[in-house]
Amino acid sequence: MDSWKRNKAVFFILSLPATVWLVAFFVVPLGFVWVLSFGEKVGIIGIEITWTLDNYGRALDPLYLGIVWQSMWIAGLTTAICLVVGFPVAMAISFAPGRWKAILLLLVILPFWTNLLIRTYALIAVLRTRGYVNASLEWLWEGGREVLGLVGLAWVLGERFEPLELLYSHAAVVYGLVYVHLPFMVLPLYAALERLDKSYIEASLDLGAGQWRTFFAVTVPMAMPGIVSGVIITFIPALGSFLTPTLLGGPDSQMIGNIIERQFKAANDWPFGAALSFLLMYVTFGALALRAAYAARGRGLAEA
Amino acid sequence: MAAGRRRAPAGPLDYGRRLWLQIAVGATLLFLYAPIVTLMAFSFNDSRRNIVWRGFTTDWYVRAWHNDRLFEAFTNSLLIACAATVLSIVVGTTVAIALWRFRFPGKPVFEGLMALPIVIPEICMGVAMLVFFARIDWPTDLPWPLNLSAIVIAHTAFCFPFTAIVVRARLIGFDRRLEEAARDLGAGEWQTCRDVILPYLRPGIIAGGLLAFTLSLDDFVITFFTAGPETVTFPVQVYSMVRFSVTPEVNAASTALIVITVFLTVLAMTVQSPWRQQGGG
Numbered sequence A: 001m002d003s004w005k006r007n008k009a010v011f012f013i014l015s016l017p018a019t020v021w022l023v024a025f026f027v028v029p030l031g032f033v034w035v036l037s038f039g040e041k042v043g044i045i046g047i048e049i050t051w052t053l054d055n056y057g058r059a060l061d062p063l064y065l066g067i068v069w070q071s072m073w074i075a076g077l078t079t080a081i082c083l084v085v086g087f088p089v090a091m092a093i094s095f096a097p098g099r100w101k102a103i104l105l106l107l108v109i110l111p112f113w114t115n116l117l118i119r120t121y122a123l124i125a126v127l128r129t130r131g132y133v134n135a136s137l138e139w140l141w142e143g144g145r146e147v148l149g150l151v152g153l154a155w156v157l158g159e160r161f162e163p164l165e166l167l168y169s170h171a172a173v174v175y176g177l178v179y180v181h182l183p184f185m186v187l188p189l190y191a192a193l194e195r196l197d198k199s200y201i202e203a204s205l206d207l208g209a210g211q212w213r214t215f216f217a218v219t220v221p222m223a224m225p226g227i228v229s230g231v232i233i234t235f236i237p238a239l240g241s242f243l244t245p246t247l248l249g250g251p252d253s254q255m256i257g258n259i260i261e262r263q264f265k266a267a268n269d270w271p272f273g274a275a276l277s278f279l280l281m282y283v284t285f286g287a288l289a290l291r292a293a294y295a296a297r298g299r300g301l302a303e304a
Numbered sequence B: 001m002a003a004g005r006r007r008a009p010a011g012p013l014d015y016g017r018r019l020w021l022q023i024a025v026g027a028t029l030l031f032l033y034a035p036i037v038t039l040m041a042f043s044f045n046d047s048r049r050n051i052v053w054r055g056f057t058t059d060w061y062v063r064a065w066h067n068d069r070l071f072e073a074f075t076n077s078l079l080i081a082c083a084a085t086v087l088s089i090v091v092g093t094t095v096a097i098a099l100w101r102f103r104f105p106g107k108p109v110f111e112g113l114m115a116l117p118i119v120i121p122e123i124c125m126g127v128a129m130l131v132f133f134a135r136i137d138w139p140t141d142l143p144w145p146l147n148l149s150a151i152v153i154a155h156t157a158f159c160f161p162f163t164a165i166v167v168r169a170r171l172i173g174f175d176r177r178l179e180e181a182a183r184d185l186g187a188g189e190w191q192t193c194r195d196v197i198l199p200y201l202r203p204g205i206i207a208g209g210l211l212a213f214t215l216s217l218d219d220f221v222i223t224f225f226t227a228g229p230e231t232v233t234f235p236v237q238v239y240s241m242v243r244f245s246v247t248p249e250v251n252a253a254s255t256a257l258i259v260i261t262v263f264l265t266v267l268a269m270t271v272q273s274p275w276r277q278q279g280g281g
Helices: A003-038 A054-058 A062-095 A099-113 A115-129 A134-152 A170-195 A198-206 A211-222 A223-240 A241-250 A256-264 A269-302 B003-007 B019-044 B059-068 B068-101 B109-118 B122-135 B146-172 B176-184 B190-216 B220-227 B234-242 B248-272 B274-278
Strands: A039-042 A047-050
Touching: A003 A047, A003 A269, A003 B068, A003 B109, A003 B122, A003 B146, A039 A115, A039 A269, A047 B274, A054 A269, A062 A099, A062 A223, A062 A256, A062 B019, A099 B019, A099 B248, A115 A134, A115 A170, A115 A241, A115 B248, A170 A223, A170 A241, A170 B019, A198 A211, A211 A223, A223 A269, A241 A256, A256 A269, A256 B122, A269 B122, B003 B068, B019 B059, B019 B248, B059 B068, B059 B109, B059 B248, B068 B109, B068 B146, B068 B190, B068 B234, B068 B248, B109 B146, B122 B146, B122 B220, B146 B190, B146 B220, B176 B190, B190 B248, B220 B234, B234 B248
Parallel strands: none
Antiparallel strands: A039 A047
16 A cells, blocks of 8 residues: 555646535534534514524423434334344344355345335335235234134124234334345344354354354354344434334434434424434434444453 | 354354254244245235235236326336436545545545435435425426436435445455556556456445435335425325225235345345355455
8 A cells, every 4th residue: 555645746636636625515414413503583583593402401391302312222122123123134144155145145135235224115005004914914813814714703803804003103114124134134233143153153162052052152252243233233323213113103203314314394493403314413423432442351361 | 164063963163054043043044034925926816805816817917007197107217227327336436446446535524424324224324315305495396307316316215325335345356466467457547447447346236225215215215204295205105095995906015015126026036136245255
């Protein structure tokens, strides 16, 4: 690798487009939002930057604090489910023979590239009261009623089929978020398991530890960097999600994203929206710092 | 190393052959694919109610095609994706070469900053773009296709770091002696870049470009915040349709988009083919 001083002209030409783009269309916009978060609404459309902290204070208002808390546990639960579901899948991919590995990996990644909105829409089509799940259940119900009718027990299933309310609830939001974010979890887990030296697992099994004990005492600790990465890159987008709670949630399953969207569209309170969106940014920075610290500790241990 | 062991019947590490793990993977894939496959299948269903299978038809595709609003949205999305891809390739490739080739003060900070558009929640990015374009008074009444410029800028801002990552991954395997040889033979900076580095990078650039294209085509949240009231892109249009009802027409349009994305993703992966390289490294 050369020092930039060795060929300044080439260095500047190569790094200029990205620097300009990053500064002008990323750092500056974020800076605007940051400054705006210290502003005050004046009249209907006017905003004055008074460096007040009121907007951040409002986030502590019980109403909003409740939604922040709710977003946290919805995102947390989503992450936990993704981890529990994703780990066996990552393990299966990592221990699969070569050709299968590529196919399984592709199968897990593909939905990740399919439009978020379309995937959410597909869930609506499947789960709504007149959707495919309920249609199948109704079919089963009719069949069951006929069978039970033969022994005079048809009354057990009731007079009419009552479709299940699967949408518009917290559960539907968690389901949708898991559906969308599972690949985010599987990929870093897979990457970590792939790097792991499998002879350790073998040694543990040879020395008499059972599969479970080996899993928790050897595999999981060694895959920890992947687990930390997976948890962070699942939790952050889940916490900031806005489409899933809007389309799948009930009136009370709002998340921070919905509140932010409302401040910028319907409620027209940009400073408050800016403050909320920066709170989300601070959580992101915190999580990234945590991961960096963890990675640094891991390197320290490896060197020691 | 463990290849010999893996072929032996039911070795202790042979997790891939364990039934419960196979069931877990099967169930997960079913969970991931059942809704999408159902959605695609029912776009061919000859029924408005869209639940019970009544027969095969391609009627909904014809209708979606003739739905002016949907068609306009689709064209806009493709146009935005093309423009964002070209920009991402230029910006992403140059910065990837710069980061690969040079040491400079503040490099870790710069790299961290470049990863930021990837990791921050989409809504923060969307809000930033909304505030930015409102603050600098970006004209919203430009004639088509210039009215899409704000969205193109926003998309490039989050697409080019992805392109840069892919191109950089390709550069890691580059043998710098080729570059030195070119120089020794009298090639200048520009000629070396054009005749040696860029041809080597081609698969990475194609894969990175396809990645940018799919990311741009799929984006809903950032576009939703950046787009003015007059501009519709495909996801934004689908969003407004989905809020009212589930129709086979939306199924058809969605299926078309899924097919395009899946095709491009598979193409990008074939070009880049990470597992072919993995064997060597």
